[in-house]
Amino acid sequence: MIKYEKANEVDYEGVKNLLEELNFPSVTIEEGDFWVVKFEKEIVGVAKVQCFDEYHFMSYLGVAKHMRNRGLGIGFIKMLLDKTDKSVYLYTIIPDFFRRVSFEVVNFDPKLPAREQFGCKDCIPNKCVCMVRR
Numbered sequence: 001m002i003k004y005e006k007a008n009e010v011d012y013e014g015v016k017n018l019l020e021e022l023n024f025p026s027v028t029i030e031e032g033d034f035w036v037v038k039f040e041k042e043i044v045g046v047a048k049v050q051c052f053d054e055y056h057f058m059s060y061l062g063v064a065k066h067m068r069n070r071g072l073g074i075g076f077i078k079m080l081l082d083k084t085d086k087s088v089y090l091y092t093i094i095p096d097f098f099r100r101v102s103f104e105v106v107n108f109d110p111k112l113p114a115r116e117q118f119g120c121k122d123c124i125p126n127k128c129v130c131m132v133r134r
Contacts, residue, residue, distance in 0.1 A: 002072065004079045007034035007046075014043035022046075022062040037076050039067060045076050049088075050113070055132075058090040059118050077101050087134045091115055093127040103131040 007015055012029050015036060019027050027048070037045025047061040058080065063073045078101060081088060089112055092098055095105055108115070108130045115128065 003038045007036045015046050018043055018046050024060050037072050045072050055087045087132050089132050093124050095129050098131050103133045105129045106132050
């Protein structure tokens with residue numbers, strides 16, 4: 001059974017392990033920022049969603065390699081989007097994936113968190129774009 005839910009303290013070790021598996025840089029796991037996808041109690045998906053006054057910012061979105069191509073990522077994003085009436089921003093090197101859930105490429109906005117804090121300098125900066133779902 002698949003469950004999408006806000007991570008709690010019991011989940012933090014599983015979140016940390018999945019982030020390492022996904023090769024995300026060192027991430028601080030703060031209470032209230034992470035959401036998870038669970039399959040039979042195993043954390044198989046993760047996303048960090050930061051809330052700001054005017055928008056939300058999504059980062060560190062990923063699904064465990066052994067659970068990919070099952071629609072979990074798209075389902076996860078749709079669930080997160082359904083929980084807000086604010087714009088949701090993110091940085092990505094796979095814009096076609098996010099276009100499937102109505103994100104659009106926009107110019108980098110100085111009000112958003114700096115790309116560098118997400119390890120973008122170690123990623124593929126010339127392919128990284130800013131996207132929003134309004």
